[in-house]
Amino acid sequence: MPSSILLQSGGGAGAVFFLFFLVTIGLAVWTYSDARRNSGHPAFLWAIVVFLAPILGILLYILLGRN
DSSP states (O other): OHHHHHHHTTHHHHHHHHHHHHHHHHHHHHHHHHHHHHOSSOHHHHHHHHHHSHHHHHHHIIIIIOO
């Protein structure tokens, strides 16, 4: 019975948001480590761009940020 109450309360939306947040953090960490090796631009700024706008940020980094 408690599992059906949990599903009715919208618990799935929180799980999806948390998963999206974890993927965004992972992309920012990967971008930072990759930019330190393969970019002439500051790696910290690329990580911030990817964290704030994940899809656009990773596309910009791949197209413009890598040497």
